[in-house]
Amino acid sequence: MAAITIFGNGNMGQALDSVFTAGGNxxxxxxxxxxxxxxxxxxxxxxxxxxxxxxxxxxxxxxxxKVVIDISNPLNFDTWDExxxxxxxxxxxxxxxxxxxxxxxxxxxxxxxxxxxxxxxxGKEVTTVLAAGDNAAAKQMLADALKTSGVKVIDAxxxxxxxxxxxxxxxxxTLAASEKIGWTGGFAILN
Amino acid sequence: MAAITIFGNGNMGQALDSVFTAGGNxxxxxxxxxxxxxxxxxxxxxxxxxxxxxxxxxxxxxxxxKVVIDISNPLNFDTWDExxxxxxxxxxxxxxxxxxxxxxxxxxxxxxxxxxxxxxxxGKEVTTVLAAGDNAAAKQMLADALKTSGVKVIDAxxxxxxxxxxxxxxxxxTLAASEKIGWTGGFAILN
Numbered sequence: 001m002a003a004i005t006i007f008g009n010g011n012m013g014q015a016l017d018s019v020f021t022a023g024g025n026x027x028x029x030x031x032x033x034x035x036x037x038x039x040x041x042x043x044x045x046x047x048x049x050x051x052x053x054x055x056x057x058x059x060x061x062x063x064x065x066k067v068v069i070d071i072s073n074p075l076n077f078d079t080w081d082e083x084x085x086x087x088x089x090x091x092x093x094x095x096x097x098x099x100x101x102x103x104x105x106x107x108x109x110x111x112x113x114x115x116x117x118x119x120x121x122x123g124k125e126v127t128t129v130l131a132a133g134d135n136a137a138a139k140q141m142l143a144d145a146l147k148t149s150g151v152k153v154i155d156a157x158x159x160x161x162x163x164x165x166x167x168x169x170x171x172x173x174t175l176a177a178s179e180k181i182g183w184t185g186g187f188a189i190l191n
Numbered sequence: 192m193a194a195i196t197i198f199g200n201g202n203m204g205q206a207l208d209s210v211f212t213a214g215g216n217x218x219x220x221x222x223x224x225x226x227x228x229x230x231x232x233x234x235x236x237x238x239x240x241x242x243x244x245x246x247x248x249x250x251x252x253x254x255x256x257k258v259v260i261d262i263s264n265p266l267n268f269d270t271w272d273e274x275x276x277x278x279x280x281x282x283x284x285x286x287x288x289x290x291x292x293x294x295x296x297x298x299x300x301x302x303x304x305x306x307x308x309x310x311x312x313x314g315k316e317v318t319t320v321l322a323a324g325d326n327a328a329a330k331q332m333l334a335d336a337l338k339t340s341g342v343k344v345i346d347a348x349x350x351x352x353x354x355x356x357x358x359x360x361x362x363x364x365t366l367a368a369s370e371k372i373g374w375t376g377g378f379a380i381l382n
Contacts, residue, residue: 167358190313
């Protein structure tokens with residue numbers, strides 16, 4: 001159990017609230033313009049990527065020592081045909097550069113809000129959260145916080161793997177936007 | 192139903208044979224050094240990416256007019272930590288440059304050999320083939336060839352999406368290699 005602070009209260013922010021609450025954690029929300037005091041051990045940036053960048057730039061000192069979760073899919077939402085981060089990098093890697101004293105993790109970008117809230121993909125398979133980051137203890141803290149939540153967590157490797165997680169999230173969004181899958185379905189991860 | 196020629200007879204070549212045969216197609220295999228005569232309408236390069244490059248360079252004339260399927264995951268197999276294609280490109284895009292008179296499609300790189308052969312992910316969910324390419328008729332030919340095969344096909348968009356398919360295939364392989372998932376499991380795609 002941990003104290004969780006979620007930036008953002010949109011669809012993903014609310015779904016994250018429900019799943020972390022189900023895991024027995026204490027959850028508080030914060031707006032991007034709120035004073036960032038009394039942050040929890042885990043801070044989730046459930047905001048669009050450009051806003052996450054703004055928060056990281058403005059609040060690096062307050063986020064120092066925290067486990068910071070980047071859930072963003074940094075699409076070019078004008079074209080839906082590319083990401084806005086350098087091709088050899090990732091949103092998470094860019095945020096980690098801005099937050100050198102935080103432990104930055106990529107997670108939740110490959111789960112739609114609906115599959116996170118319901119904890120099932122297409123009502124059939126348990127929702128799996130893929131998490132990538134360079135600090136094993138930080139990833140373990142996230143896994144512990146979700147242990148009894150009803151969603152499964154898989155360590156997807158180093159921070160470098162955020163690039164692949166973002167590609168996968170992007171692909172999944174394009175499939176849903178083109179009605180090849182539903183927003184309650186998508187990629188289930190089976191053993 | 193179509194005539195299918197498969198370069199390569201490894202695990203993936205054999206699994207592709209079984210699935211295309213199940214779809215009612217005529218399948219022939221060819222070794223990389225065989226004379227490439229009497230190629231089918233669909234030619235599958237079920238070989239490692241460097242070999243696919245060699246074939247494309249040597250046989251571009253013979254592959255002209257064909258639907259060419261690139262199934263490769265162009266990992267750096269020394270490090271398992273990166274792809275060997277430019278970050279803003281894909282193996283498929285690189286092959287398409289070498290085969291300007293072929294219709295090049297990315298497919299089958301996100302299915303393990305076992306899930307292709309069994310047509311099920313983890314024995315539970317139907318295996319889905321994601322296919323990306325710029326020619327709708329070519330993708331339709333592939334979909335038609337697999338219509339009664341027992342695997343599902345989803346059009347994943349333009350050739351540009353091969354980059355994301357390769358990232359997804361790479362990620363899935365790292366998860367299996369690190370025993371987070373099994374080689375008979377992985378990413379199922381649900382509606």
